[in-house]
Amino acid sequence: MNNFRKKLPGTPYFFWSVLFIIIPLCMVFYYGLTDKSGAFTLENIIAIATREHSKALWLSLLLSLIATVICLLLSYPLAMILCSRKGGQHSVIVFIFILPMWMNFLLRTLAWQTLLEKTGVINSILSFLHLPALNIINTPQAIVLGMVYNFLPFMVLPIYNALAKIDENVINAARDLGANPAQVFFKVTLPLTVPGIISGITMVFIPALTTFVISNLLGGSKVLLIGNVVEQEFTQASNWHLGSGLSIVLMLFILLNMIVSAIFDKDGEGSVL
Amino acid sequence: MIKTAAKKFYVFLIFLFLYAPIATLIVLSFNASKTRAKWGGFTTRWYVSLFRNDAIMNALLNTLTIALIASLTATVIGTIACIAIINMKKKSRAIWMGITNIPMLNADIVTGISLMLLFLSLGLKFGYGTILLSHITFCIPYVILSVMPRMKQFNTSTYEAALDLGAGPVYSFFKVVLPDILPGVLSGFLMAFTMSLDDFIITHFTKGAGVDTLSTKIYTEVKKGIKPEMYALSTLIFVTVLILLLLINKAPADKKQKA
Numbered sequence: 293m294n295n296f297r298k299k300l301p302g303t304p305y306f307f308w309s310v311l312f313i314i315i316p317l318c319m320v321f322y323y324g325l326t327d328k329s330g331a332f333t334l335e336n337i338i339a340i341a342t343r344e345h346s347k348a349l350w351l352s353l354l355l356s357l358i359a360t361v362i363c364l365l366l367s368y369p370l371a372m373i374l375c376s377r378k379g380g381q382h383s384v385i386v387f388i389f390i391l392p393m394w395m396n397f398l399l400r401t402l403a404w405q406t407l408l409e410k411t412g413v414i415n416s417i418l419s420f421l422h423l424p425a426l427n428i429i430n431t432p433q434a435i436v437l438g439m440v441y442n443f444l445p446f447m448v449l450p451i452y453n454a455l456a457k458i459d460e461n462v463i464n465a466a467r468d469l470g471a472n473p474a475q476v477f478f479k480v481t482l483p484l485t486v487p488g489i490i491s492g493i494t495m496v497f498i499p500a501l502t503t504f505v506i507s508n509l510l511g512g513s514k515v516l517l518i519g520n521v522v523e524q525e526f527t528q529a530s531n532w533h534l535g536s537g538l539s540i541v542l543m544l545f546i547l548l549n550m551i552v553s554a555i556f557d558k559d560g561e562g563s564v565l
Numbered sequence: 566m567i568k569t570a571a572k573k574f575y576v577f578l579i580f581l582f583l584y585a586p587i588a589t590l591i592v593l594s595f596n597a598s599k600t601r602a603k604w605g606g607f608t609t610r611w612y613v614s615l616f617r618n619d620a621i622m623n624a625l626l627n628t629l630t631i632a633l634i635a636s637l638t639a640t641v642i643g644t645i646a647c648i649a650i651i652n653m654k655k656k657s658r659a660i661w662m663g664i665t666n667i668p669m670l671n672a673d674i675v676t677g678i679s680l681m682l683l684f685l686s687l688g689l690k691f692g693y694g695t696i697l698l699s700h701i702t703f704c705i706p707y708v709i710l711s712v713m714p715r716m717k718q719f720n721t722s723t724y725e726a727a728l729d730l731g732a733g734p735v736y737s738f739f740k741v742v743l744p745d746i747l748p749g750v751l752s753g754f755l756m757a758f759t760m761s762l763d764d765f766i767i768t769h770f771t772k773g774a775g776v777d778t779l780s781t782k783i784y785t786e787v788k789k790g791i792k793p794e795m796y797a798l799s800t801l802i803f804v805t806v807l808i809l810l811l812l813i814n815k816a817p818a819d820k821k822q823k824a
Contacts, residue, residue: 300649301648302646304642305642308642309705312683312701316676316680323682370576370579391806391810392583392587396765396799397763398780398783399791400586400587402787403589404586406593413589441583445583499673502675522674526678527769542675546672549670
């Protein structure tokens with residue numbers, strides 16, 4: 293009885309997650325593995341191998357990998373600098389990165405058009421400084437920039453949280469024992485922040501891999517990513533079976549990512565929050 | 566000395582990168598020219614016409630009410646779910662945390678289409694209700710993931726003591742457990758609210774004709790050209806939030822209770 297009562301508060305969430313998380317996912321699998329007549333088929337999944345689809349997938353993988361690496365390289369030093377500042381500034385730092393989200397994501401991304409255009413703000417500044425113009429709008433480079441811009445906070449925050457958790461005595465002990473700064477970093481700091489790094493990589497790579505908005509807004513609809521293909525199958529072509537099949541392929545990458553995170557982050561320590 | 570200057574410069578560059586588009590939008594909201602390509606002089610016209618634009622006002626109302634209802638509901642469901650999850654055996658706890666992680670780790674586009682397929686097969690009318698259900702769904706994990714660490718730190722003997730002293734479970738929850746986990750609950754709520762407000766992708770797949778949030782309204786305007794009123798509105802929202810946050814940080818908050 294006591295045990296039952298303790299688990300009772302979970303009931304609403306239990307029903308909610310079965311109805312709105314598990315069943316919908318099963319439906320994606322159902323649609324992806326059947327054709328219009330309802331017969332089992334693998335055609336919708338094999339469709340990823342067609343030239344158009346595989347090209348979109350490779351491009352998505354390439355761009356999201358580049359964006360993830362750039363985010364990681366930018367975030368780690370930033371998180372270290374932010375962390376070295378003393379005092380209870382944690383909430384302030386989180387707010388600084390969350391604040392931009394209150395201005396609509398689409399508008400923020402659109403603003404990059406204004407900044408990047410041939411006669412845009414950045415090029416005006418560059419020409420004023422007699423520097424060569426930057427012509428990246430409507431190219432894959434602009435999409436990578438949009439990805440880095442939109443997902444950078446999701447890399448900074450988990451790394452910052454992981455760094456903030458490190459006991460300073462551990463670092464001091466390493467120094468006392470004669471480690472130089474590089475050794476302290478590679479032998480102590482970096483391994484302790486692996487959960488944060490993995491969590492950050494997941495939070496950047498998955499949305500970047502599956503985006504269709506950023507490529508629409510900054511790629512000038514010339515660049516087709518796998519997200520665009522899936523979105524078009526659902527909203528324009530109304531071919532839910534093919535769209536679901538391609539989503540299953542996307543989910544394989546997500547699953548792969550989850551397995552990697554589970555290996556490196558056993559206790560689920562890496563978190564954005 | 567040079568090192569600290571370099572560090573400051575680096576942080577400055579990153580913040581410039583993060584806030585340059587926002588500054589651009591604020592400047593555009595005062596642009597008299599209707600296209601964002603050229604500067605037509607300073608005006609506050611858009612701030613006036615904004616309030617007469619029913620379509621934008623409606624979208625704003627939808628966005629705010631959906632974000633508020635969704636994040637409140639998610640906070641209630643998520644917080645009480647944490648009580649159950651913390652009392653579970655290790656294995657079932659792992660399963661439930663795994664399920665909670667699905668909407669966080671899964672791509673928004675997949676979550677969006679999976680919910681769309683569900684609503685289609687249930688025969689629900691796409692509109693305000695379907696958007697709300699989807700938003701609650703992706704908001705709950707933010708609440709659980711921010712309440713859970715607090716719940717783990719919570720000392721269950723204080724709760725048992727309250728029960729021993731004759732308080733009912735509900736009463737002890739509000740008097741003993743809730744005050745202790747409150748920072749986690751609040752930051753979960755805030756996170757859920759922000760995510761709901763900023764969501765486009767899931768709304769895009771679960772909305773019906775005639776119902777728009779700010780995100781979907783902006784998306785349909787992209788090809789025709791964004792109305793300058795939109796810039797004015799987002800500037801207003803941004804400035805309001807900025808002032809609120811500054812006020813909260815200025816207030817003598819309990820420094821130990823970092824969320």
